[in-house]
Amino acid sequence: MNNAITAIRRNGVALKGNIETKHTLPPSVKSRNNVLRTSLDLFANVMHCQSLPGVQTRHKNIDIMIIRENTEGEYSSLEHESVSGVVECLKIITRNNSLRIADYAFRLAREQGRQRVTAVHKANIMKLGDGLFLQCCREVASGYPDITFDSMIVDNTTMQLVSKPQQFDVMVMPNLYGNVVSNVCAGLVGGPGLVPGANYGQVYAVFETATRNTGKSIADRNIANPTAMLLASCMMLDHLKLNGYASLIRNAVLTTMNETRLHTADLGGQGTTSEVVQSVMRVIQSKGQLISEL
Amino acid sequence: MMAGKAWRSAILNLLRQWGLSGNAKDKLKAQEVSQVVGVLMRETPQPRTFIRGMQTVTLIPGDGIGPEISSAVMKIFEAAKAPIQWEERNVTAIQGPGGKWMIPPDAKESMDRNKIGLKGPLKTPIAAGHPSMNLLLRKTFDLYANVRPCVSIEGYKTPYTDVNLVTIRENTEGEYSGIEHVIVDGVVQSIKLITEQASERIADYAFEYARNNQRASVIAVHKANIMRMSDGLFLRKCREAAEKHKDVKFTEMYLDTVCLNMVQDPTQFDVLVMPNLYGDILSDLCAGLIGGLGVTPSGNIGANGVAIFESVHGTAPDIAGKDMANPTALLLSAVMMLRHMGLHGHAKNIETACFDTIRDKKVLTKDLGGNSKCSEFTDAICQRVRDLE
Numbered sequence: 001m002n003n004a005i006t007a008i009r010r011n012g013v014a015l016k017g018n019i020e021t022k023h024t025l026p027p028s029v030k031s032r033n034n035v036l037r038t039s040l041d042l043f044a045n046v047m048h049c050q051s052l053p054g055v056q057t058r059h060k061n062i063d064i065m066i067i068r069e070n071t072e073g074e075y076s077s078l079e080h081e082s083v084s085g086v087v088e089c090l091k092i093i094t095r096n097n098s099l100r101i102a103d104y105a106f107r108l109a110r111e112q113g114r115q116r117v118t119a120v121h122k123a124n125i126m127k128l129g130d131g132l133f134l135q136c137c138r139e140v141a142s143g144y145p146d147i148t149f150d151s152m153i154v155d156n157t158t159m160q161l162v163s164k165p166q167q168f169d170v171m172v173m174p175n176l177y178g179n180v181v182s183n184v185c186a187g188l189v190g191g192p193g194l195v196p197g198a199n200y201g202q203v204y205a206v207f208e209t210a211t212r213n214t215g216k217s218i219a220d221r222n223i224a225n226p227t228a229m230l231l232a233s234c235m236m237l238d239h240l241k242l243n244g245y246a247s248l249i250r251n252a253v254l255t256t257m258n259e260t261r262l263h264t265a266d267l268g269g270q271g272t273t274s275e276v277v278q279s280v281m282r283v284i285q286s287k288g289q290l291i292s293e294l
Numbered sequence: 295m296m297a298g299k300a301w302r303s304a305i306l307n308l309l310r311q312w313g314l315s316g317n318a319k320d321k322l323k324a325q326e327v328s329q330v331v332g333v334l335m336r337e338t339p340q341p342r343t344f345i346r347g348m349q350t351v352t353l354i355p356g357d358g359i360g361p362e363i364s365s366a367v368m369k370i371f372e373a374a375k376a377p378i379q380w381e382e383r384n385v386t387a388i389q390g391p392g393g394k395w396m397i398p399p400d401a402k403e404s405m406d407r408n409k410i411g412l413k414g415p416l417k418t419p420i421a422a423g424h425p426s427m428n429l430l431l432r433k434t435f436d437l438y439a440n441v442r443p444c445v446s447i448e449g450y451k452t453p454y455t456d457v458n459l460v461t462i463r464e465n466t467e468g469e470y471s472g473i474e475h476v477i478v479d480g481v482v483q484s485i486k487l488i489t490e491q492a493s494e495r496i497a498d499y500a501f502e503y504a505r506n507n508q509r510a511s512v513i514a515v516h517k518a519n520i521m522r523m524s525d526g527l528f529l530r531k532c533r534e535a536a537e538k539h540k541d542v543k544f545t546e547m548y549l550d551t552v553c554l555n556m557v558q559d560p561t562q563f564d565v566l567v568m569p570n571l572y573g574d575i576l577s578d579l580c581a582g583l584i585g586g587l588g589v590t591p592s593g594n595i596g597a598n599g600v601a602i603f604e605s606v607h608g609t610a611p612d613i614a615g616k617d618m619a620n621p622t623a624l625l626l627s628a629v630m631m632l633r634h635m636g637l638h639g640h641a642k643n644i645e646t647a648c649f650d651t652i653r654d655k656k657v658l659t660k661d662l663g664g665n666s667k668c669s670e671f672t673d674a675i676c677q678r679v680r681d682l683e
Binding site (some may be wrong): 023031034041058074080086087088092093094125126127128130154155156158160161177179186188211212213 | 427476484486505522527549556581587
């Protein structure tokens with residue numbers, strides 16, 4: 001892990017698959033994914049959930065950007081057994097990190113021309129912790145009068161997401177709720193095989209699949225959906241300002257997604273990973289002229 | 295344990311009490327027989343509820359639309375000839391000696407005596423200086439398990455069909471311990487408490503519930519990859535309970551995986567057991583799948599045999615007193631209560647009457663897409679339930 005982190009510090013950018021955490025091991029063995037995120041201070045996890053035309057889902061026209069605080073909250077890994085049989089797990093919310101993520105959310109919303117930011121919280125119960133988060137969001141919101149700001153309690157949010165997901169635009173939230181909401185939204189637009197995710201810090205950026213699954217049960221069978229990872233790599237290319245290549249590959253991937261015949265098992269089809277990749281490559285190669293212009 | 299003939303007649307007696315069969319065993323369904331077996335195998339002595347005759351239940355109508363939906367339920371129960379006597383009590387926060395907030399002593403006494411309660415929505419005024427009423431009730435009766443069966447309602451269309459799962463949420467500790475501190479200015483710490491005792495209690499309850507209600511599997515929902523010690527302890531207790539209930543299948547699943555799969559294919563889930571926060575989120579998510587809080591039943595199980603069934607929607611002050619409310623959630627919670635008491639025949643009749651009325655679409659309240667009054671909807675159900683007798 002240390003070598004990996006050093007390499008990322010050197011290169012500034014990484015593309016990453018999920019590393020399995022054996023949760024039956026003792027607490028001293030931390031999740032390596034979490035260690036990577038906190039060591040590099042990748043404070044913002046960004047996920048763009050969009051309904052894809054070629055994919056059948058129960059809800060249509062979803063276009064939600066989820067911005068999740070990625071370093072603290074419930075993922076602070078601070079636990080102790082004060083008395084035998086009683087475990088305390090600390091959730092840390094800081095003003096600095098809350099302001100930082102709220103600011104990131106509003107700046108991104110403005111950049112992307114989005115109208116509304118919704119803060120997701122449980123401040124009615126966690127009055128101090130989520131209360132602080134909410135307060136920071138409000139403070140930042142006041143500096144962006146062009147963007148509407150509202151808030152919603154997390155349990156109501158999930159209920160709204162499964163009935164009327166179209167009402168959401170940009171959502172910002174602490175770590176754990178981000179975990180829940182990201183997975184709900186990924187499921188709504190078609191599953192873990194489709195949605196890319198990005199982790200941004202001040203200096204470094206790491207790109208991965210949004211729902212961070214190892215997919216152990218389907219590994220090595222040539223049935224995994226490469227879409228999420230491919231789209232993540234396109235996000236990486238955009239980050240590196242290689243926008244031409246990013247668009248080229250992204251369009252090829254989305255074109256391939258429209259072919260129901262090529263859909264992998266997670267989308268209800270029988271296509272293989274290699275078939276999908278071949279198809280993407282073919283679409284790219286057919287655009288020969290465009291490549292030479294890049 | 296009884297043997298042979300004694301066992302057989304105990305089963306037949308219980309079935310008769312539940313109004314399920316007059317004579318022949320062959321008219322019974324296997325399901326009903328194993329329900330009885332589940333009851334007989336329970337360690338706890340038979341509560342008074344299983345004795346034939348009228349059973350008194352504490353009714354807390356609540357605020358806003360509470361009184362009108364409670365009347366609706368009472369009317370339907372009367373039409374169904376359910377052997378229930380209602381003892382109405384009001385629950386408000388009062389300050390006892392020493393300034394401690396509590397519920398009125400007559401409400402407490404009634405519930406302690408009757409053990410079973412049905413509750414409508416209670417309002418919690420902001421800045422009232424006292425904790426929420428629901429929290430007070432929870433603490434007073436040690437309501438440790440919140441149980442929400444989520445079943446798709448045939449007449450009420452949502453994007454999800456064939457949902458049939460139950461969320462069992464630990465309701466006393468976890469992230470809702472209410473312990474928070476400001477460490478230094480700008481740094482807040484919220485404490486999530488997981489104890490061996492509470493985890494064991496909820497795990498045992500979940501497996502007992504599965505067994506008593508013919509549910510094939512229990513899934514423990516957790517995030518032990520990140521919260522190794524706390525969720526790890528919770529999981530350990532679930533595993534131990536699983537060992538004691540080998541007839542029920544047990545699996546563990548990450549919270550995020552559950553969420554991901556739940557919105558894609560909820561039919562793969564059966565009984566889910568989890569700590570407080572995940573339970574709060576997931577139970578509301580599942581309610582959303584079947585149509586929202588207006589149609590979702592809920593039950594709270596406490597220590598000492600207390601069980602309070604409730605509707606989980608709000609008080610809807612804007613429609614209160616206008617005969618517009620939808621009593622479905624409270625009614626289905628009352629049906630859950632009947633099942634808990636072993637009155638399966640009456641439960642089935644009332645539930646069928648309710649679902650048939652909704653499926654028929656002729657008389658529906660506004661939130662269900664119709665424009666009938668609450669009283670009209672109630673009367674339609676009463677008529678059907680009388681016809682089912």
